Structure formats: C-alpha cells, structure tokens
Amino acid sequence: MxxxxxxxxxxxxxxxxxxxxxxxxxxxxxxxxxxxxxxxxxxxxxxxxxxxxKEDIIEAVLNRLATENDPFKEVKKIAGLNGLEKLKKAFLLSFENIGQLEAIKTIPKILSNPKLIAKQLIECVNSGAPDILAFIEEGLLDGSISVEYPKQTAETFMLLTNIWLSPIIFSVDTDEYLLKAKHLQDLFNHIGLPVIDDKILETLVMVHKTIKNI
The missing domain is CATH 1.10.10.60 (Homeodomain-like)
Structure with a gap:
C-alpha cells in the first residue's frame, strides 16, 4: 500500500x-x-x-472543541477591560459555550473515564492556568484584584471551576449546583478575586438547567 x-x-x-x-x-x-x-x-x-x-479519538475531539471555543482568545480581543473584567468575561464565555450544548449528550460517560479526567486535571494546570494568571496579574496592576498568591490562585480557580464545578463530571441537581457556585463565590471573594457575581451565578444556573434537559 x-x-x-x-x-x-x-x-x-x-x-x-x-x-x-x-x-x-x-x-x-x-x-x-x-x-x-x-x-x-x-x-x-x-x-x-x-x-x-477510541479513547484517543474522543480525547482529540474534545481537545479540538476546547481549542475552537477558547474564551481567553476572544476576551483578549476586547479593549477597555481591566483584569477582573477580562476574567469575568472569559468565565462567562466558557460556560455559555460549554463544548456546544448539543454535543453534551455525548460527553458525560466519556468524562467518567479516570484517564481522561486525570489528563484534564493536568491540562487545567499546564494550559488553562497561565491564561488565568495573565488576567490576575493585570488585575493586580490595575487594582481590580488583590490576591496574595497569583499563580496558586490561577491553578485553584481552573481546577475548581473546570472539574469540581463541572455539571458533567459531577452530576447534581440545580439547587445543589447553585450552592456549589455560591460557595466558590464566597471562597474567591475572601481571597481577593471577586470574579463570580450575580450575572455569572444566573448564567451557571441557566447552563445547568439546559444540560439537565438534554
């Protein structure tokens, strides 16, 4: 051949x-x-x-979906935002475009695979956290963010929002999901990263209800 x-x-x-x-x-x-x-x-x-x-092909498909819907690239194109506003906007976009909602029905069992979850954990720290860190550092310079440990905060933010708050990996009802989101809101507010506001809470609940209905 x-x-x-x-x-x-x-x-x-x-x-x-x-x-x-x-x-x-x-x-x-x-x-x-x-x-x-x-x-x-x-x-x-x-x-x-x-x-x-098949595990390799689905991992490649998920990686490409994530790349095609990169909220950080979109936010970097927007002028006039401070560091905190950029982080909020990226967070909103990441949930509003959560892997294209029509595709979510194919994902839950995929992400129950321990190997893929482990790889996602590593990706959060190695690939996602540097983008978060850049916005945090901007926020420290412009005064909109006041965290004490920028790098560690970026990694924690990525891990908690992409893994623990994921309605796909951890399936809970909407009431419980809202409590998780409010807990993160309190947690990040306490360390000087007031990124989760009422608009984001509303968006998270809306996305969660949409996913539950697919």
Whole structure:
C-alpha cells in the first residue's frame, strides 16, 4: 500500500467524521468501524496509524472543541477591560459555550473515564492556568484584584471551576449546583478575586438547567 503523502489531511478527516458521529449517535454507540465506513476511503489500519484507540479519538475531539471555543482568545480581543473584567468575561464565555450544548449528550460517560479526567486535571494546570494568571496579574496592576498568591490562585480557580464545578463530571441537581457556585463565590471573594457575581451565578444556573434537559 503506498505511503500516505498527506497524513494531516487523513487525521483531519478522521476527526471531522468522528465528531459528526459522536454528536449524531453518541460516543458509546459509535464504533471505530463506523468512523472508517463513514469516511469511505481509509482502512482500519490507517485509522490506527493516527489514533490507537477510541479513547484517543474522543480525547482529540474534545481537545479540538476546547481549542475552537477558547474564551481567553476572544476576551483578549476586547479593549477597555481591566483584569477582573477580562476574567469575568472569559468565565462567562466558557460556560455559555460549554463544548456546544448539543454535543453534551455525548460527553458525560466519556468524562467518567479516570484517564481522561486525570489528563484534564493536568491540562487545567499546564494550559488553562497561565491564561488565568495573565488576567490576575493585570488585575493586580490595575487594582481590580488583590490576591496574595497569583499563580496558586490561577491553578485553584481552573481546577475548581473546570472539574469540581463541572455539571458533567459531577452530576447534581440545580439547587445543589447553585450552592456549589455560591460557595466558590464566597471562597474567591475572601481571597481577593471577586470574579463570580450575580450575572455569572444566573448564567451557571441557566447552563445547568439546559444540560439537565438534554
């Protein structure tokens, strides 16, 4: 069989097709053979050349969704905001675009996988926290934020909001979810990071109710 001259094109086709099928059928119902058959012009061997397992392909799909909906990049384009306002806006966008709501029905069982959760924990600290830290440092300079430990605060913020507050990883009813959000509000207010205001609380409740109804 001739060597594939354009492996990046094949990988993109696999990702595009897998994303489409995961959204349509759900992750559990989609097989690797389904993806291969839908593409039509690759073999299972070609698939495994790019992705070793279904876990690998779903991780790649989730990573691409996160990259396509990066709230930090969007907020950096907005002029006239102080550090705290940038952080609030990014937080709002991250929940308003939470992996594209129509796709959430495919995600809960995926994120129950301990390996993927562990990788997400590492991603929160290594990839997400530096963006939070940049906004916190801006806030320290402009006076809108007054935390004592900026780096540690950024990491804690990412871990708690992306893991503990995730309505996908930890499934609770809306009343309990609101209590969790208010607890984080008190916690961050106490350390000088008043990022969770009433508007954000309302958005969190709205998103939670939407997810529960999908």
């Amino acid at each position: 001739p060597r594939n001259k354009y492996p990046e094109i094949t990988e993109r086709k696999i990702l595009d097709t897998a994303t489409k099928l995961f959204f349509e059928k759900g992750w559990e119902q989609t097989t690797i053979q389904d993806i291969v058959d839908e593409i039509g012009d690759i073999t299972r061997g070609a698939f495994y050349h790019h992705f070793k397992s």
